[in-house]
Amino acid sequence: MNNSANIKNDWGTSYGQLVWQQFTKNLANMICMWFLIVLFCIAVLAPFIANDKPFAISVDGKIQFPVFKTLTANDYSVFLAAIIAFTLVMLVRRNSRKIDPFLRAGVLSKQIFICGTILIVGIAALQVFIPRKLDATDYRAMLASGKATNAIFPVVPYGYARTDIKLTQLPPSKEHWLGTDDVGSDVLCRLIHGTRVSLSVGFVAVGISSVIGIIFGAVMGYFGGKIDFLGMRLLEIMMCVPTFFLIITIVAFFPRSLINIMIIIGLTSWTGDARFVRAEFFKLRNQDFVQAAISLGLPLRSILFRHMLPNGIAPVLVNMTFGIAGAIFIESALSFLGFGVAPPTPSWGQMLSTGVSTSGQFLWWLTLFPGLAIFFTVTAYNLLGEGLRDAIDPKLRKAV
C-alpha cells in the first residue's frame, strides 16, 4: 500500500497497550485473570469433565462414543461461542502486531461484526437442527452386569440431573469428592455445570446493561440541558426503586428461565454505567478535540462513539467488571430464594439453598462448596475491576 508497511512495529504504543502492560504487571490481576480463564474452560467443557456418559465404551464388542451423542444444542452453542471468543482474542493479538493502526479499528469492527453474525446464525441453526435426545442408558449398570467393557469415563463420572434415593446427603468421600445433595446428585458435578449459569449471567446481563447505559449516558452528557434533565430524573426514579425486589417481582411474573433473568438484570442495572458515561461526556464535551471534530463536520454518531466514547470508556469498563460480579451475585440470590433457573439445571445459589433448607440438619458440604465458588468468582471479578481501574489511572501508573 505504501512504504509505511516496510517499517515494522514502529507504530508507537497505543493507549490500550499501555493499559495492558500496566495491568499484567500486577500479580493479583494475573492470578484473577487466569482463575477466570480456567473457570471459563470448565464452563465450556463441563459435559466432558462431569458426565455420566463415558467417552468411549465397547458394547457387545462395538465401540460407542456416548458423550458426543448426547450433547445438546445448548452445549454446541456454548462451544461455538467459546470458539468465536477465542478466535476474536487471537485476531486482536494478531492485529496489534501485523496491521497498521489506522486500519486496525476498521478491521476489528468488521471482524466483530462477522463473528457476531456467525454466532447468532449458528446458535439459531443449532437450536433448530439439533434434536433433543435423551439417553437414559445407564452405562455404569451395563458395565457392572458385564454387557459392556473397557469404558473411559470423564473425571467426574456423574450426571448433574441424576437422582438416587439411596445416595442422598452423603458427606464427601472417595466416590463423591464433594458429597451428594438431598436428591442424590453429585455436588462437584453440579458445581461444574453451575459455572455455566453464573458466568453467562454475568456476561449477558452486563452486556445488555452497558449498551443501554452507554447510549443513555452519552446522549445525556453530550446534549445536556433539557434532555439531560429529563434523562437524569428518569434515571433517579430507576435508582430509587430497590432493584432486587423489582427483579423478584418481575421474575415471579415470567417463566423461570435463564434468558429472562439475564434480560431483567440487564434492564435494571444500567444506571451506574449511564451516570459514569454522562459524567465523562460532560468533561469531554468541551475538550478541544471534540470541538475540532465538530468543526470538521463529522456526524454525531462518529463524534459520540468514535471520538468521545474511547476517551471516556475507562470508568465504564471498570464498572462492567463490578457489574459482572453483581449480576452473578443477584443470580445466586434469586436462585437461593427459588426464583432462579428451574431445576434440574444447576446453579450455585440454588445449591446453597439445598444445604440450608433440609430438615434440621446442616449439611456443610452443600453450603460450603457453592458458597466458596460464588465467593471466589465474585472476588476475582472485583479484584480484576480494581486492577483495571489502577491500570487505567495514569496517576497510579508506574514508569513503563
Next chain:
Amino acid sequence: MTNNNVILSVQNLSTWFETELGTAKSVQNVSYDIEKGKTLALVGESGCGKSVSALSIMRLIPTPPGRIVSGKIIFNGENILDYTEKQMRKIRGNKIGMIFQEPMTSLNPVYTIGQQIIETITLHQNKTEEQAWAIAEEMLEKVHIPDPARRMNEYPHLLSGGMRQRVMIAMAISCKPSLLIADEPTTALDVTIQAQILDLLDELGHSENMSILLITHDLGVVAQRSDDVVVMYASRIAEKCSCKELFNNPLHPYTQGLLKSLPQLGTNQKRLNTIAGNVPEPMNFPTGCKFHPRCPIGCNDKRCQSEEPELKEVSKGHFAACWYAPGYEKVKSDK
C-alpha cells in the same frame, strides 16, 4: 454586498449569551468581508468577542446559553445561518476549515494522526481509505512535517506542540476549504514556532488561494501577514481598515493605545505604554462609548459617556467608531 470576490460576508452579526446573571452581549452588530485569497485579521483583547464571532461563522456556539440574535453570515452567496444542521456539517471541514488555539488538546489521543486526517477526507470527498491515506500524506508534506509516512502512524502524544498544530492545519486544509478560520493559532506555541506556523499559513493561503480569518491578540502577527484588519473592543468593531492604513494612520484611541504599547526596536524607551484599566465585563458594559473609561479623550467627555458612536467610513476604506476620529462628524449616518 454584490462584490463577487467576497467569499465570506458577516453582516450585523450579534451573538448573545443568556446566563443566570443576565445577558452577555458578546458580539454586537459586527460586519466584515473577506475577499478570496485574502487574509483578514481580527484583533482584540481577551473577551472582546473575536472568538465568539468566529464560532458563530461555524455555527459552533453552544445553543442553550448562546444565541445568534441577528445578522447574516453570507458564505459563497448563501446565508449559512439559514442552513440546517445537516447542511452545516457538509460545510464544516469541507468548505470552511478551523484551527484551534490549543494544539496540545485538539487531537484525539486514542487515534493515530493518519486515522484522524483520513476520517475527514473520506467523509467529505468520495475517496477510499487508501486514496485518503495518500492525500493525508501529501497534506502532511505540505505543512512541512518531516517523514510523513512514519508520522501518519504515530499517536498525538509523540508529537510536539508545533508539530501538532501543523497536523491540525493539515486536517483543516485536507479538503481544500475556501476559508480557513485560525483562532489564535500561535498563542500556545513558543516564538520561533509561532513564526513558522504563521509563515506556513501565509504560504498555504497563497498556494491554495485560500482566504484566512486570522484571530489574534498580537498586533505583531497582524503587521506581517494580513491584508485587512478589524479591531474589536468590547463586542463591537472599533476600527476596520487595511493593514497598512492601520499602522500608519490609526484613528481610534484604542488602536492608538495598542500600537503605542508595542515594544519597538531601535528606540530608547524605558517603560512601555499601557492602556489603563481593564476590558469591561460583557454583563455590565459602560454607557455611551464602551471605551470611554479608559480613553484619554473620552474619560472627560459628556458625549462619549452618554452616546455610543456608530462605525462610519471616515475615509475611503477606513472605518472607525469614535466621535473624535478626524472626519467622523462629516460623514452622514447612513454610511
